[in-house]
Amino acid sequence: MSDEVEPGFLRVRLDLSYDGKEFSGWAKQAGGRRTVQGEIEDALRTVTRSSRTYELTVAGRTDAGVHARGQVAHVDLPVELWAEHREKLLKRLAGRLDRDVRIWRVTEAPAGFNARFSAIWRRYAYRVTDAPGGVDPLLRGHVLWHDWPLDVEAMNEAAGRLTGEHDFAAYCKKREGATTIRTLQRFSWERDATGIVTATVRADAFCHNMVRSLVGALLFVGDGHRPVEWPAQVLAAGVRDSAVHVVRPHGLTLEEVGYPADELLAARNREARNKRSLPGSAGGVDGCC
Structure with a gap:
């Protein structure tokens, strides 16, 4: 399974935390329920004045009511958009997001990084x-x-x-x-x-x-x-x-x-997608998250 970043895009890592009390979990849901993913994607679209939503990939999907102090996500953004907004993006997101979710760091991700599959x-x-x-x-x-x-x-x-x-x-x-x-x-x-x-x-x-x-x-x-x-x-x-x-x-x-050293990110990304089974068992499916 390929995880190549599209030409003209680059991958951005977000480190964040949230109080899960008022969220229906991390992942976007139908029916207008409030979720962490939905809140951040909406804020990102607004502060960058984008016509489209850029989808986040997260290290671990938390359930409704669960909190996070050290959550990690990534998003692929157009190179031009990143260049225009990178210096003020963190502060603008802080001004847009509600107080129960905070993004602490927004950085260009190293090659091979995937918030979900690179995690060890x-x-x-x-x-x-x-x-x-x-x-x-x-x-x-x-x-x-x-x-x-x-x-x-x-x-x-x-x-x-x-x-x-x-x-x-x-x-x-x-x-x-x-x-x-x-x-x-x-x-x-x-x-x-x-x-x-x-x-x-x-x-x-x-x-x-x-x-x-x-x-x-x-x-x-x-x-x-x-x-x-x-x-x-x-x-x-x-x-x-x-x-x-x-x-x-x-x-x-x-x-x-936790993530491995930068030079091992791509290898971990591939490894985490492999089928997984215990010795002597019939085999499974991808073992991540």
């Missing part, structure tokens, strides 16, 4: 508190309240059994034509001085609802409703378990996206 990992954080009094009102839009005491040590023991390359079908909402094989590079839990427990989840890519399902399973371990072996048993079964709850989206934030 995405890191999410899910924040929860088990404080008897509930969530700090100033944090209520970003922290889940769990009404049971949590054993972080048990949660870390269970999480460690899920890392590595696996078929995460048991923790994903299946999408037609998409594989559920992922490499979970890190899954850990830490309680800070304020009592907030943060799950750090890093993988080469995630399938739909994967992070929120993993968190839901581990909360059941943390509060003693399930043994530490249970999440790995669910994973091995390979089918959705009705006992695994998809936790609410507001506790989830995309924190960072």
Whole structure:
């Protein structure tokens, strides 16, 4: 699959963040729902006085209500348009966009860069508190309240059994034509001085609802409703378990996206599009995002 930039165009990288509360997710939708992609594309068209919409490609499509601190996207723009607007584009976008979405950097992307397919990992954080009094009102839009005491040590023991390359079908909402094989590079839990427990989840890519399902399973371990072996048993079964709850989206934030060195971007771009399967399986489809 080719990812060549059209003649007369160049690729621009955007680093951005947003509060997902009022968005129906990243991707544009029919029916006029407010989305991050739609907001940015409209703002870009307006500030550059363009007659057409230039479509964004994003590192990770977030669901409705999910936040992002370190999201990355790219857009292909005509060379002349970029030359005319590049110096003032960032400030003009800041003046046009609502305050719940910010673009922090707009730069010409290196050769071979693709915000989605060049990424080698995405890191999410899910924040929860088990404080008897509930969530700090100033944090209520970003922290889940769990009404049971949590054993972080048990949660870390269970999480460690899920890392590595696996078929995460048991923790994903299946999408037609998409594989559920992922490499979970890190899954850990830490309680800070304020009592907030943060799950750090890093993988080469995630399938739909994967992070929120993993968190839901581990909360059941943390509060003693399930043994530490249970999440790995669910994973091995390979089918959705009705006992695994998809936790609410507001506790989830995309924190960072990782990319290789510039000279490896094109190779990673090609590799991420390859069909993916586990050893001994029948084969899958593209393994990204």
